[in-house]
Amino acid sequence: MNRREWGLTTLAGLTGLALPRATSAQSAGTGRGYRYVHLDVFTDRRLAGNQLLVFVQPAGLDTDAMQALTRESNYSECTFVWPPEQPGTDHRVRIFGRTAEMPFAGHPTIGTAFALAHAGVLKPAMSKTVFGLGVGPTHIDLEWKGRQLAFAWMTQLKPTFGKTVDDAGGLAAAIGLEKDAVIRPAQEVHTGSTFLIVPLATRKAVDAAVLDRAKVDAVLTAAGVQRRGLYVFSTERGQDDATAYSRLLGSGGIEDPATGSAAGPAGSYAVKHGLVPSDRAASIIFLQGVLVRRPSRIHVNVASAGSEIASVKVGGTSVVVGEGSMSV
Structure with missing residues (x-):
């Protein structure tokens, strides 16, 4: 059976189904x-x-x-x-x-x-x-x-590095972690969107972090930093090949499983502060979305010219799930 014959057979089968007729209200609303x-x-x-x-x-x-x-x-x-x-x-x-x-x-x-x-x-x-x-x-x-x-x-845009939050212990406490969990000052980084990049000691700390908006806002205000999305990551190695394990801390029960606009800033931060060695800067992989059961692999390529970051690329693959249409 070729594709045309299969399609005709399938169509005939669908035509024979006893589907309910659309009401006048449904028809009018199409x-x-x-x-x-x-x-x-x-x-x-x-x-x-x-x-x-x-x-x-x-x-x-x-x-x-x-x-x-x-x-x-x-x-x-x-x-x-x-x-x-x-x-x-x-x-x-x-x-x-x-x-x-x-x-x-x-x-x-x-x-x-x-x-x-x-x-x-x-x-x-x-x-x-x-x-x-x-x-x-x-x-x-x-x-x-x-x-x-x-x-x-x-x-993405060439990174811009903004203000830092030097109170690492206070920030750690604001996201429910021990004071030594934040291993370097968090920093605003922009490659198209601005995020507060927060480096953590372990993957366990990344999983344990919980956003307390009021406490975090108090820490940011004290540091003179605007409210930003918090992108936490750890370069601790795991059983996978990821360079870093990460989350975008969400509020209201919603957590993003993959944030390419934050991975660019995080990759830039990691390279600038030596958390990723220069010989691996072109092949950084962020593993995100594990806790929400939608694991994602975000690739980052950070190129430098001397001591300055010259370009940032974020990449990955995608898979088509389906097609359809929506009516207005």
Whole structure:
């Protein structure tokens, strides 16, 4: 049986099913459908990594509708791919979180590249593309295996290192750890988004950390640091090949399983402060999402020129889970 015969047989079977007829209210409420690709990002297996919907044909949607579709998905982000707006870019990619549009994010950028490859927009002959994000043009390097996209790298902004929290014991206590768990002063680092990077002694400490927002805010205020997302990591080796084990400490019971926009700053911090040796700076792997049972592998390539970090790339793979459409 060839694919056409199989399809006709399947269609005939579906036609014979006794499905309930749509009510007049359901029929009247049917709107235009917008196609999406559903992916798991920073993983090579389904039902792991970070979830993403990529709307590949969003023409007709306004900002409010894109925000509403993202809320409906209940995923941390969705992306909407538009024609380019800036010279030198190939696609305008708008990223929405549950509450607002975002100028920059990691897993939505990597996942969008895989969605466009799946849709046939990016082709095996292409070694790179440029997305127009809210922060500006973002270069994406593409690696193929046959006709399948195997890996994508996004170039993040050159890191900016901000204020530090020198009260390591106070910060450790604010996240429920012993005072010696924080091994160096935490620091603000920006490669597109700003995070407070917190190095911990062990993987056990990473797993045990709990965000107490009020206590953390008090420590940050005393240090003159704005409220930031806390990205904790340890370079303690485990049974895997990861360079670092990490979490983005969440509040309200929600924890991100893979945060590419924080892995760039964390990789930059680790290289700057000698937690990752220079000969391994181009092949850093952050293992995130283990506690929430969605393990993710985020690759970071930090290149230096002398004592300065010259560039930061964050990359990974993704797997398509399914396709569908949502109506508005």
